Amino acid sequence: MSFDTCKDVWVFIECFQGQPKSVGLELLGQGRKLADGLKQKLCAVVIAKDVDEAVKEAGEYGADKIYVVKGDEYENYSADAYGNVFLKLCEKYDPNTILVGATVNGRDLGSKIAVSLRTGLTADCTALSVDEESGNVVWERPAFGGNLYAQILCSETRPQMGTCRPGAFKKPERIPDNKPEIIMESIHTPESEIRTKVIDFIKACEDNDIPLQDAEVIVSGGRGMKNGENFKVLKELADVLGGTVGCSRAAVDSGWMPQSKQVGQTGTTVTPKIYFACAISGAVQHVAGMSGSGTIVAINKDDTAPIFEVADYGIVGDVFEIVPALVKELKARQQG
Numbered sequence: 001m002s003f004d005t006c007k008d009v010w011v012f013i014e015c016f017q018g019q020p021k022s023v024g025l026e027l028l029g030q031g032r033k034l035a036d037g038l039k040q041k042l043c044a045v046v047i048a049k050d051v052d053e054a055v056k057e058a059g060e061y062g063a064d065k066i067y068v069v070k071g072d073e074y075e076n077y078s079a080d081a082y083g084n085v086f087l088k089l090c091e092k093y094d095p096n097t098i099l100v101g102a103t104v105n106g107r108d109l110g111s112k113i114a115v116s117l118r119t120g121l122t123a124d125c126t127a128l129s130v131d132e133e134s135g136n137v138v139w140e141r142p143a144f145g146g147n148l149y150a151q152i153l154c155s156e157t158r159p160q161m162g163t164c165r166p167g168a169f170k171k172p173e174r175i176p177d178n179k180p181e182i183i184m185e186s187i188h189t190p191e192s193e194i195r196t197k198v199i200d201f202i203k204a205c206e207d208n209d210i211p212l213q214d215a216e217v218i219v220s221g222g223r224g225m226k227n228g229e230n231f232k233v234l235k236e237l238a239d240v241l242g243g244t245v246g247c248s249r250a251a252v253d254s255g256w257m258p259q260s261k262q263v264g265q266t267g268t269t270v271t272p273k274i275y276f277a278c279a280i281s282g283a284v285q286h287v288a289g290m291s292g293s294g295t296i297v298a299i300n301k302d303d304t305a306p307i308f309e310v311a312d313y314g315i316v317g318d319v320f321e322i323v324p325a326l327v328k329e330l331k332a333r334q335q336g
Helices: 024-036 052-060 079-093 102-118 228-240 250-253 319-335
Strands: 009-013 042-048 065-070 097-101 122-125 127-130 135-143 148-153 161-165 181-184 218-223 244-247 275-279 295-300 313-316
Touching: 009 024, 009 052, 024 042, 024 052, 024 097, 024 127, 024 161, 042 052, 042 079, 052 065, 065 079, 079 102, 097 102, 102 161, 122 135, 135 161, 218 228, 228 244, 228 275, 228 319, 295 319
Parallel strands: 009 042, 009 097, 042 065, 065 181, 097 161, 122 161, 218 244, 218 275, 275 295, 295 313
Antiparallel strands: 127 135, 135 148
């Protein structure tokens, strides 16, 4: 892609069963900052069978333009079909910057596009900005297990590309009266070129469970929970507050909780309204995944635990005494 002709910041709005995933809407907020810094337009890219809801949401979250490709072959994600669409759009419109959510599908699509366009891709970014002197995007990501942060610039090729973790950024404010330019593109991908097919979807959690990235309240437990059975104590608190249970890497490594429940650098980045860190010491890798929470409540017997340094409220004591007491009090208030 040419430096002279490339323009605009693109955000891929990933969809599932006609609904836009939160990460794409979150990235529209970061995309706006980059677009303003580069003095360019913010564009959303929607590829799906049912596009109406995604187009509506992308508009309300601030997109100036929305490129829309609709077709039966785009009902479910496939690298062949979505890659074909994205590459054709890039060839026609020559974007300067592309943001993709670091989901399973987003990581797959991002790497395919980057290789095909012979450009760079920075993975798992946690902060984005514009270098005013060079006009390059500064992609910031954790390195060495979260102990350092690397700033990466793509100075020799375009488009500049990066993936960002779901939950790493908050959604921007809605703009209900925003009127984006809608650009419909007719791009067909023959069935013979789609080498994979989705047979079925298997839910990773129970029907009444809330995915970590969507939860407004998360009650997490760490090594101090002692065993998996004890996480029932945390679930009682989560249920009372309408939230879900999370955990640290230590709990996953011990086999007490599934990896899908892990919060942290090697798990899920979350930004709930309330985050309870129960019997979690506060290793830097864990803190990196939850420090953006609205209110952090730490419960730990060790008053020197690092988790208290990031907590808004700290309770020094036994989690098996404090959490049941909290549950009892909350239930009493709800009934009263």
